[in-house]
Amino acid sequence: MCVYYCLCRYRLRSKVEIESVTDDFSCWQRFGQVLTQKSSEEPDAASLGWGGGFDRSGQSSSQGNNCGWLWYRDPRLDCLGFRGIFPSNTTPPLVEADKETNEENYLLWRLEKGVAEGSAEIPKGEAVPLEYNLAGLNGISFDKGCYVGQELIARTHHRGVIRKRLLPLKFVNDSGKEVEQKVAPRSEVIDASSRKKAGTVTTALGSRGLGLLCLDEAFKGSLIIRGLDDVKVQTIKPEWWPAEWLSDQQEQTSTA
Template identity: 65%
Template sequence: MRSCNHRSFPLRSLFSRLLLHKCPLSTSVSRLTEAGPLASRLSSRAVLRFSGPDTANYLQNLLTNDILPLAQSASRPSGDSDQESYVPTPNLAFYQPPPVYAALLTPQGRFLYDLFLYRPPPVEGKLDRSGSGPVKEENNKEVTLFADVDSEFLDEILSTFRRYRLRSKVEIENASDDFSCWQQFGERVSSSDPSTEDPEASSIGWGKGLDRASESAAQGTEQGWQWFTDPRLDSLGFRGIFPSNTTPPLVEADKETDELNYVLWRLEKGVAEGSTEIPKGDAIPLEYNFAGLNAISFDKGCYVGQELIARTHHRGVIRKRLTPFKLVDANGEEVEEVTSPSSEIVDDESGRKVGKAIKVLGSRGIGILKIEEAFKPAAQLSLKDRGDVKIKVVRPDWWPAEWILVHDQQSGAASI
């Protein structure tokens, strides 16, 4: 098999390379920016199905986020009446609740697994046989939800959820043969430019006086499965689960690319995913920025591991955070380096440990770093025992200002 030598391909052959070889584009994020929009089928993720009358309460009592909005009627927004006229459109619901990102923790508040939860398209959102209105569905309190989870730990995740089930009336099944997880990403996808076609699902489907048929057909399948804005960050693009025997809408053949390119895009934003990058049984969710990634509700009530999360949050100071970085040489040029997980990052001047790398791909990486040390003026960081490989810390533009200011203020107070 021919190896993927990224430096040997000119940019003009980019898309043929993606289609024929499925090689990573490049370790340069600038190439991803130039090439977008792109889409990847996520083999690192699997799909679970939760069904039964107790599904909503069962998950609500386990997970860090509020999932009750997913359990509410998804046929149409509140305020609509049965008397309103419908404009014939493709097989899509008028409204579907957006996915919810959440985590399952240990009783001690440590991370176990992350999940993207989706509600499938409702039956009443589909065309009836006449094609002139939505199918009427009998009132049914049973809720079905799908979860996008880490495929490497699929059997363990299934076992864990079933162990928590006790007497709850909920069925938990592996639906990975029927459904696949996809991500659409790139600068043009995450851009707010109004000329960019936005596949966000919440604005399409049954309409009132506005025919959005062509738009809907491009943004969802005839079964109603749709793209949604990534619930963590808009800049990550769009995410969805789709029937495994279909290609999602808006995915051109020459724009489907290796999943590693999505990983590179995600690392550049400073976002970890899955129970390998977020160490299972060890990671503290707030240090991995879960509050900033819309994964935690602080007013939903009790869930497994809530006590540590609430106490840490109300204390208000997170001294270490998952932070993106670049690997550079002494001249500041980006370098590609194979770095094992948990490689120590040290301060060149003092030799003290500042943190550790979590994942590195090419010249980009993420690591858990002490905020005060990593962002101090003129900080010089490098990989331990590799002084020639420097660490250039990057502050993501989505970080709230107080994540840095709190530590600046504390440092100033201590020096008085």
């Protein structure tokens, strides 16, 4: 619904009619394994990403195909699977019986991969795209387009000086057992010995979360939540991260 209102806001004087169909269609996500093979049954994801190809979903919609839209690979990471928009009163193709799951399980999967989405996790007007790893998630183009702050983002990217990044977090107690529902977004992550702030929890669900942390402090292994000294914070480097993201930071630290 928020997308509908945003579209209406920026329509300006264009002769375009915008109608909300949120009751008629639902968004689905297929996830749980790395789907890399292509077959006649798997969706063609060529229309996503910077390449831009034949948009079958757009054709399906414009021609009124009663099968709904098709599956398309999530452009951010292969491990996030496929997403599609289908009529709300039908089960999408390729969804096996008894394999539907709660949306919360997908959220946990995404948090474990270190991927934030939406204005609740990527604060509008505050977030620095490079700190939220959008350069590695097909979210920024450095060779086309113009936007507010483009020169700063491009200069920072090419210099490689990014001191904070969004990281997956796990919350545990002194014995290493996962701690559920004790940490809230905006909680401060601090070094247990120096009491120096290392960053902030941006998203929390159960014993998992995302945090924007200083890379100098993130992997020291002595992090806790301010005000909750019995809650330890374990940081996890996502497998999809380019090696230079940490090597560049280590080089900057040793030089300093």
